[in-house]
Amino acid sequence: MNTVADPLSHLDQVDALIKSIRIPPRPSLLADMQRELASEDPSPEAIGRIVASDVGMSGALLKLANSSIYGGRRKAKSVEQAILFLGINQVAALMTGLLARQAIPANSASLASFWDISTRRAQAMVFLSRRLRIGEADVAHTFGLFCDTGVPLLIERFPDYAQTYADASLESDRPFTALEEQRHSTSHASVGCLLARNWGLSGDVGWAILHHHDFAVLDDSSTSGAVRSLVALSVLAESAICRYQGHAESLEWAKGGASACAYLGLSDEETAELLDELVEAFHTE
Numbered sequence: 463m464n465t466v467a468d469p470l471s472h473l474d475q476v477d478a479l480i481k482s483i484r485i486p487p488r489p490s491l492l493a494d495m496q497r498e499l500a501s502e503d504p505s506p507e508a509i510g511r512i513v514a515s516d517v518g519m520s521g522a523l524l525k526l527a528n529s530s531i532y533g534g535r536r537k538a539k540s541v542e543q544a545i546l547f548l549g550i551n552q553v554a555a556l557m558t559g560l561l562a563r564q565a566i567p568a569n570s571a572s573l574a575s576f577w578d579i580s581t582r583r584a585q586a587m588v589f590l591s592r593r594l595r596i597g598e599a600d601v602a603h604t605f606g607l608f609c610d611t612g613v614p615l616l617i618e619r620f621p622d623y624a625q626t627y628a629d630a631s632l633e634s635d636r637p638f639t640a641l642e643e644q645r646h647s648t649s650h651a652s653v654g655c656l657l658a659r660n661w662g663l664s665g666d667v668g669w670a671i672l673h674h675h676d677f678a679v680l681d682d683s684s685t686s687g688a689v690r691s692l693v694a695l696s697v698l699a700e701s702a703i704c705r706y707q708g709h710a711e712s713l714e715w716a717k718g719g720a721s722a723c724a725y726l727g728l729s730d731e732e733t734a735e736l737l738d739e740l741v742e743a744f745h746t747e
Contacts (some may be wrong), residue, residue: 483619483653486565488661491516495554496662506545509553513541519560526556530746531585555600558663559584559607566657568614572624576614579703580607582744586699587692589740594726596691605667605692606699609674611657612650620646634713638675651675666692677718680725690725697722698733702740 491512498508514520520541527544528537532552538544545553559581568576587606591599616623623646630641639649655672670692673679677697680690697718704712723733 483615483648485615485653485657485660489561489565491519492558492561492661495557499550499554504550506542506550509550510541510545513545513553513557519557522560523553523556527553529585531589531743532556549600551598551600552603555603558604558661562607562611566611566614567618570614570617570624572627573614573617576610580610582703582706583607583609583696583699585744586702586740587695589743590695590698590736593736593739594695596695596726597688601664601667601688602692602695604663605670606696608654608658608663608667609671609696610650610654612653612655612671615653615657616642616646616648616650632713634716637677637717638714670696675714677721680718680721693718694722694725698726698737698740702737702744705737706741706744 494512495509498504498512513523523541523544524538526532527548532548536547538547548556563577584603584606587602588599591597591602613627617627620626626642626645627650630638633641639651642649651672651674655668658668658671666686666688669686670689673685673689674693674696677693679685680694682690697715700712701715701719704710704715723730728736
């Protein structure tokens with residue numbers, strides 16, 4: 463006798479699976495910053511005290527603030543100056559990234575360059591957001607850094623996930639997440655979205671993480687413009703990183719490049735010029 467699978471039972475299994483994935487708790491320093499930023503009149507002095515409470519954070523912030531991507535001709539010599547030059551929202555975004563690096567494991571051989579690439583993507587998102595005057599640079603930074611954070615969490619949960627990720631990278635037609643869903647009943651995009659929610663990141667960042675391999679969303683008018691813009695910019699960022707590393711064009715560009723450029727209103731010539739500028743910025747950092 464044929465039996466029909468119970469869809470509710472399947473949903474329960476998926477829910478149990480998601481709960482078995484270790485999502486790092488939100489760092490207390492991040493909670494302190496978010497609380498201050500949510501106040502009626504966020505204080506740069508208060509943000510400075512939070513940053514200065516961790517010596518490693520202070521030094522890392524100054525290094526980032528003085529890089530060519532985030533800084534300008536002025537060089538910050540103190541946390542207070544960094545906040546003055548960058549603004550408290552961008553400082554909070556940079557600190558969120560540094561805290562993520564501490565909290566999320568990326569120690570396996572397959573993740574040797576994970577945070578380097580994630581940081582590079584965040585830098586690219588800031589550059590593109592500013593250059594095209596789309597959205598807020600700090601939101602773009604946070605999205606760029608967090609969009610692949612589900613990867614190390616899934617590697618920690620599934621012994622064979624690294625192979626799945628490698629295989630999905632070679633998918634030329636299906637969405638990147640299709641093979642992940644097929645083998646593990648979840649994806650790095652879903653897990654990254656869950657992490658973003660648990661850490662109190664903006665809803666736009668969470669939804670963009672969930673859809674950053676779903677390029678059909680670029681043509682979906684029911685999806686917010688902020689989410690679609692982040693997804694579109696991420697396609698350009700990925701292309702620039704590939705070029706900077708000396709690799710062939712990514713398959714993600716083949717899947718979503720045309721849609722991303724159409725959404726952003728960029729011609730082929732404008733896109734080429736923009737990517738050249740971004741790669742040059744990488745080299746001069």
